[in-house]
Amino acid sequence: MAGPINRNPIWKYFLVIIVIAAAFIYAAPNLYGEYPAVQVMGNDSTVVDENALQSAEAALKKAGISYQDVSFHDQRLLFRFSSTDVQLKAKDVLQETLGDSYLVALNLSSATPDWLTRIGAMPMRLGLDLRGGVHFLLQVDVNSVMQQRIEGDLRGIGQSLRDEHIRYSGITRQGDSKIVLQFRDAASQSDAEDFVRRRYAEFSWEKSTNADQFILTGTLVPASMFKAKSEILEQAMNTLRNRVNELGVSEAVVQQQGESRVSVDLPGIQDTAEAKNILGKTATLEFHLVDADHDAALAQAQGSAPPDTRIYTLNGQPLLLKNQIVLRGSSIVAATASFGEDGRPNVQVRLGGAGESLFTKITAENVGKPMAIVYVEVKSTPTMVNGERTIQYSTERRIISAPVIQSALGGNFQITGLRSPNESRTLALLLRAGALPAPVTIIEERQVGPSLGKQNIQMGVMSVEVGMALVVIFMAVYYGLMGIFADIALAMNLVLIVALLSLLGATLTLPGIAGIVLTVGMAVDANVLIFERIREEMRRGAGVQASIHAGYQRAFTTIFDANITTLIVMMILFSLGSGVIKGIAITITIGLMTSMFTAITGTRVLVNLIYGNRPAKRISIGI
Amino acid sequence: MEFFKHNTKIDFMAQRKWAAVLSVILIVLSFVSLGVYGLTWGLDFTGGTQVQVSFQQPADLTAIHDNLEKAGFADAVVISYGTSKDVLISLVPKDKAEITQDEKAQAEMVKQVMDALPGAKMESVNYIGPQVGSEMATKGLIAIIISLLGTMIYIAIRFGWFFAIGSTVALLHDPILILGLFSFHHIEFNLISLAAVLTVIGYSLNDTIVIYDRVRENFRKFRKADTIEVLNLSINQTLSRTIMTSALTLTVVLALFFMGGTLLHGFSLALIIGIVVGTYSSIYVAGSLAVAMGLGRHHLIPQLKEVDQTP
Numbered sequence: 001m002a003g004p005i006n007r008n009p010i011w012k013y014f015l016v017i018i019v020i021a022a023a024f025i026y027a028a029p030n031l032y033g034e035y036p037a038v039q040v041m042g043n044d045s046t047v048v049d050e051n052a053l054q055s056a057e058a059a060l061k062k063a064g065i066s067y068q069d070v071s072f073h074d075q076r077l078l079f080r081f082s083s084t085d086v087q088l089k090a091k092d093v094l095q096e097t098l099g100d101s102y103l104v105a106l107n108l109s110s111a112t113p114d115w116l117t118r119i120g121a122m123p124m125r126l127g128l129d130l131r132g133g134v135h136f137l138l139q140v141d142v143n144s145v146m147q148q149r150i151e152g153d154l155r156g157i158g159q160s161l162r163d164e165h166i167r168y169s170g171i172t173r174q175g176d177s178k179i180v181l182q183f184r185d186a187a188s189q190s191d192a193e194d195f196v197r198r199r200y201a202e203f204s205w206e207k208s209t210n211a212d213q214f215i216l217t218g219t220l221v222p223a224s225m226f227k228a229k230s231e232i233l234e235q236a237m238n239t240l241r242n243r244v245n246e247l248g249v250s251e252a253v254v255q256q257q258g259e260s261r262v263s264v265d266l267p268g269i270q271d272t273a274e275a276k277n278i279l280g281k282t283a284t285l286e287f288h289l290v291d292a293d294h295d296a297a298l299a300q301a302q303g304s305a306p307p308d309t310r311i312y313t314l315n316g317q318p319l320l321l322k323n324q325i326v327l328r329g330s331s332i333v334a335a336t337a338s339f340g341e342d343g344r345p346n347v348q349v350r351l352g353g354a355g356e357s358l359f360t361k362i363t364a365e366n367v368g369k370p371m372a373i374v375y376v377e378v379k380s381t382p383t384m385v386n387g388e389r390t391i392q393y394s395t396e397r398r399i400i401s402a403p404v405i406q407s408a409l410g411g412n413f414q415i416t417g418l419r420s421p422n423e424s425r426t427l428a429l430l431l432r433a434g435a436l437p438a439p440v441t442i443i444e445e446r447q448v449g450p451s452l453g454k455q456n457i458q459m460g461v462m463s464v465e466v467g468m469a470l471v472v473i474f475m476a477v478y479y480g481l482m483g484i485f486a487d488i489a490l491a492m493n494l495v496l497i498v499a500l501l502s503l504l505g506a507t508l509t510l511p512g513i514a515g516i517v518l519t520v521g522m523a524v525d526a527n528v529l530i531f532e533r534i535r536e537e538m539r540r541g542a543g544v545q546a547s548i549h550a551g552y553q554r555a556f557t558t559i560f561d562a563n564i565t566t567l568i569v570m571m572i573l574f575s576l577g578s579g580v581i582k583g584i585a586i587t588i589t590i591g592l593m594t595s596m597f598t599a600i601t602g603t604r605v606l607v608n609l610i611y612g613n614r615p616a617k618r619i620s621i622g623i
Numbered sequence: 624m625e626f627f628k629h630n631t632k633i634d635f636m637a638q639r640k641w642a643a644v645l646s647v648i649l650i651v652l653s654f655v656s657l658g659v660y661g662l663t664w665g666l667d668f669t670g671g672t673q674v675q676v677s678f679q680q681p682a683d684l685t686a687i688h689d690n691l692e693k694a695g696f697a698d699a700v701v702i703s704y705g706t707s708k709d710v711l712i713s714l715v716p717k718d719k720a721e722i723t724q725d726e727k728a729q730a731e732m733v734k735q736v737m738d739a740l741p742g743a744k745m746e747s748v749n750y751i752g753p754q755v756g757s758e759m760a761t762k763g764l765i766a767i768i769i770s771l772l773g774t775m776i777y778i779a780i781r782f783g784w785f786f787a788i789g790s791t792v793a794l795l796h797d798p799i800l801i802l803g804l805f806s807f808h809h810i811e812f813n814l815i816s817l818a819a820v821l822t823v824i825g826y827s828l829n830d831t832i833v834i835y836d837r838v839r840e841n842f843r844k845f846r847k848a849d850t851i852e853v854l855n856l857s858i859n860q861t862l863s864r865t866i867m868t869s870a871l872t873l874t875v876v877l878a879l880f881f882m883g884g885t886l887l888h889g890f891s892l893a894l895i896i897g898i899v900v901g902t903y904s905s906i907y908v909a910g911s912l913a914v915a916m917g918l919g920r921h922h923l924i925p926q927l928k929e930v931d932q933t934p
Contacts, residue, residue: 137755446750448747456886459884462882463881466882467879478867510886511818514879514890521868524868562833564777565832569770573766575766576762578667
């Protein structure tokens with residue numbers, strides 16, 4: 001035989017040592033526990049400073065609450081406590097002391113030492129089934145927003161065609177992606193085509209004729225449609241994130257699920273009612289000028305409003321508002337609930353961005369006239385239509401108040417006329433967090449109590465330990481020293497799985513733990529294949545070195561083929577998207593890939609180290 | 624330690640007719656059970672509300688059911704969950720249209736349940752909207768089909784279409800039997816069980832591939848042996864590996880079944896069935912199906928010259 005066949009090149013030792021050292025380092029944070037903590041952050045424009053720190057510390061001292069330590073960086077205060085009871089008490093005290101302009105949130109702060117955190121080592125995120133909390137799946141009604149947008153485009157196209165003096169005989173919307181324009185003559189049709197092709201390029205335009213009708217059909221290009229839809233979803237997710245922050249949950253996870261769904265995980269939350277109430281609200285404010293030129297009572301009696309206005313009621317009296325929106329809720333950058341001089345609840349509002357200048361200009365032009373503040377909320381009601389369950393959306397518009405503009409309004413003003421302190425608080429919260437661009441409905445909710453979570457973790461860890469122990473004993477008994485090599489590889493595989501899950505920021509769930517248990521069984525298969533092959537070669541009378549070499553070489557393609565099919569299935573499982581089974585798919589995928597390294601490369605290095613360099617007569621492989 | 628001192632020489636293929644009869648009977652029974660009892664769909668697929676509660680003392684299920692009935696939940700299903708103190712209450716209306724979609728009504732319902740059960744502590748609440756449920760059922764079925772197709776394509780690339788079709792048909796065998804057993808014993812089939820079925824598809828294929836790999840190798844090695852001989856030889860050569868791996872995987876899954884808690888029961892049970900049936904199916908179904916379809920060495924080893932020699 002030419003040259004030694006079972007020697008390790010130096011780089012292989014390095015590779016294995018580096019991978020294993022890295023695995024241990026990145027898995028390490030999971031060994032340090034977590035402290036219950038309370039986190040204080042500035043709200044929008046408020047900055048956490050030394051003063052805030054001092055008043056927080058003073059308040060805790062006054063309430064007789066002792067904390068382990070406090071850290072202050074990244075504009076964030078973090079108080080650590082010895083127990084969750086103290087933590088809960090402290091949160092209430094801090095929120096009360098610091099007030100609305102600070103976000104006070106419960107937090108589980110990792111006890112990982114700084115040097116580990118600095119190289120990006122973090123503990124695994126535990127799923128809600130392991131730590132308790134609520135999971136919501138929200139359906140965002142993207143299509144209704146798309147329809148509104150097309151309606152907007154429809155009006156825009158009509159207006160600009162009129163501006164261009166191109167005469168059309170009809171303009172209609174078809175479905176949620178088509179606009180149909182009708183003309184009386186071919187000349188207008190082609191003029192319009194030139195124009196819309198230039199100005200409305202997000203539609204693809206097609207000419208057709210039908211009897212004496214000249215038709216131009218615009219279809220929203222799939223790419224634009226996709227972009228618009230994902231923008232809506234993105235905006236919904238941002239709003240939800242803001243609202244979750246307002247709820248005081250610091251480790252919430254807001255994620256996109258499919259084309260039109262968002263999942264919200266709120267660890268540690270016990271009161272789901274408040275969470276639901278705040279997450280799902282599609283409320284915003286609009287400021288409209290009151291139309292004093294027409295008679296509102298007459299319009300209500302006739303049942304039709306004059307052009308560009310809409311009939312509202314305030315305190316039982318009809319009121320006509322101009323459709324033009326003077327200011328939207330989205331221009332509001334800060335909102336705080338407080339009380340006015342008369343003791344009535346109000347919301348202090350601060351404006352920013354583009355909305356402010358227009359608002360100032362219009363209010364300056366209309367001093368002495370009333371302006372209405374309209375509360376707009378989209379409500380969803382499930383209804384049955386022809387036996388099919390659908391969700392109907394209705395927009396509720398209610399005038400909060402219609403004060404007379406005293407002077408040109410600048411960036412700061414107050415909204416009064418609110419019914420209760422509760423209303424002012426909710427309104428302020430929703431204004432701060434921003435409006436949802438589309439109505440949302442909760443279509444799935446999973447809630448797990450904290451004690452059940454603890455129990456799940458214990459059972460999960462227990463089954464990993466027992467399963468692992470049985471396999472380890474079995475392998476050692478059946479395959480001797482080679483079995484022990486496989487056991488070492490198995491243990492390394494477990495460390496690698498934990499390290500990768502931590503590094504990837506994946507969430508560990510109970511089904512995920514089940515996946516890990518299963519990988520223990522699957523990972524050892526690679527070694528069984530190799531060892532059985534070595535035994536076979538030795539029974540056939542091949543030498544020790546040749547048997548080892550052949551065993552590893554021949555078994556490799558089989559292991560590879562067999563694992564690929566499982567990986568294919570796991571990818572399909574992952575794509576199903578539900579959090580319950582994603583956990584299994586992730587851990588098995590990672591576990592199988594790392595096992596290819598530990599069970600093949602890892603054990604080979606050990607085998608070569610022990611048997612490779614000497615003329616061994618026999619090896620300990622159980623025969 | 625060795626199970627087999629020397630290579631076994633069991634004539635697996637001789638019994639393949641009996642194996643075929645057994646498989647056909649089991650499959651027919653599975654279909655009959657599915658037809659008669661249907662599957663006991665879990666909350667994930669039906670939609671509805673589930674509340675898990677725990678008591679200080681062992682719970683009296685009948686009393687709980689009576690209390691709930693008084694509170695207006697006549698069709699509540701009450702089962703003990705894991706321990707005698709833990710109880711799972713399912714509120715799944717027979718008519719899907721009755722599942723509430725209103726969040727407030729749903730929260731109110733859970734509150735009423737808790738009010739009706741003094742001394743109970745709420746451990747978890749699951750609410751699945753009806754549209755999510757039926758969508759998951761469809762997606763799950765599609766996932767099973769795509770898994771079968773995906774693995775079939777991979778095997779076709781590695782072993783040719785002949786083996787791909789054989790192994791996929793053999794593979795259908797396993798999920799059908801699992802579903803049959805779930806249906807016969809009225810075990811709840813939920814998302815985690817679905818994950819187990821898909822995992823079994825991947826796992827069972829492992830065994831099949833190991834055997835096919837050896838069949839291909841032996842066809843190359845023993846040019847004169849006929850198909851039956853080669854299959855028998857290959858199955859015997861890989862037998863100790865097949866038993867070893869199945870036993871080890873079964874061990875960890877049993878640990879999961881007994882220690883992983885009630886949430887994972889469906890998952891581990893489906894895997895236990897899947898491992899046992901999968902081991903059998905990769906020895907018998909995949910092998911004998913290949914023989915029945917007329918497997919020859921030319922299916923695995925390309926013989927390029929034959930085409931050119933036609934007169």
